[in-house]
Amino acid sequence: MTSVALKPQVHGIFDPATWTVTYVVHQGPGSAAAVIDSVLDYDPKSGRTRTTSADKVVDYVQAHELKVQWILETHAHADHLSAAPYLKQKLGGQIGIGDQITRVQRVFKGIFNLEPEFRMDGSQFDALLKDGQQFRIGELTAHVMAVPGHTPACVAYQVGDAVFVGDTLFMPDVGTARCDFPGGDARMLYASVHKLLSLPPETRLFMCHDYPPNNRPVAFETTVAEQRAKNIHVNDGISEAQFVEMRTKRDATLEMPVLILPAVQINIRAGKLPPEESNGTAYVKIPINTL
Template identity: 75%
Template sequence: MPTALNPIVHGIFDAATWTVTYVVYEKEGSACAIIDSVLDYDPKSGRTSTQSADQVIAFVREKNLQVQWILETHAHADHLTAAPYLKAQLGGQTAIGDHITAVQRVFKGVFNLEANFKEDGTQFDHLLQMDETFAIGNLSAKALYVPGHTPACVAYQVGDAVFVGDTLFMPDVGSARCDFPGGCAKTLYASARKILSLPDSTRLFMCHDYPPENRAVRFETTVAEQRAHNIHLHDGIVEAEFVRMRTARDATLAMPVLILPAVQINIRAGEFPPKDDNGVSYLKIPLNAL
């Protein structure tokens, strides 16, 4: 089981994608893990840059941390991961839940990827199995399988902190959509209740925040706050009620702006597609297919 230690958590908010990248560690000079990094991407020009990741690097170096893990909660549809850049600069192993193979199989077909694209997750250094424990220096971490938003979502429990990915948002925002391939509102409800069955004082860290106009960005809450106030999943909301709400809401949502580039990059653990004979990597945009 995860250690009782209370890890230090530093969040870096990327305003362009509403994403929070976390650095979790025991103390200054210790080992650390980076969770859900962001590679900046301009969809108008197709150019990438590293401003968000460079903030992570600066913090890690300021605190004299040694990167042991670069973790993904899932293959994100709203931002590109900076995992290869961070690994080149800081070291560490990349890891994701082992159900990523199901997502790779689906999107290899959607994008008609090259025949030798592997659907076995070997693009990542390590695939975490359900409830697998692993070390971040003296901290013990655990991978919690929480599908629903995608079939491969995991949360990371490190001491009294849980990094929930897209399973939950802040209480006044609610829950993640479930209409991507392999998503399921019924499954998400079960995953959310799994997280909300943890002790009330457990700190929960969101992957995103989309704040209402009347509050500033926040991305830390607790199990108790979520159970009392989450607009979609507070105590008393039953599965059938949640599924009806989530299904109706998802039918009104537009696709994320970056879903097509993001998924193609993220199922490759952040690597770009193989270069064409002119030395340039290209992304595919399937017309009238989604």
């Protein structure tokens, strides 16, 4: 586990269309950097993509003369498309994700009846990262933490005193992620949350999303201590049985994310579009009466 004494610089870029936060992690101007959970803008009405959100990352990296070594995903997102290939083209770096992405690929290859050539070995990514694995971001050491529950492939990344939790946790007044996607499990999520909340109380936690209630301003940084004291779903007074009951009842009322069908098909390909067909156009599939 990395030392919490080290405080990397963290720059969050909020995308209001998908409520997603992309992070750039580094040690200061001219240093190595990692980008976590990038966004490719997508209009579901027209099927058109744009790079407005990703270009904000490019602008920040270039303005600070950073050297991108990693473009990381905490999981295969269902609510936005990844801009990883675009950022790799513009900035360099390796695209990394947790090694259990292969489980997600197997499930969704079947759901979407993807082309026979689609490989379910994670080879679309540059690196498959294992639970407990360490890797370098320049002089920084990053540590991979498996946090399944929302999906079986979710990971968090600890860099010094900062942990990027993906969809495992939200801000304390929002709670936790849903567990009703294929492979999701509320008991596993409860265990994963407590894995995170066993870190030192001053550890900084960075959310992948914020859905502000009561018109409060957008926020995406909290601490282990604050989550343990105030999280409405998993504070220190909530048992596993209480959490599972709450999560199961709540998930049964939730609609599917607006972008789940295009997002998952593209994100299990490391953000690459499906193969172009004979007319030169790439297509995503819409399974009828399946999800």
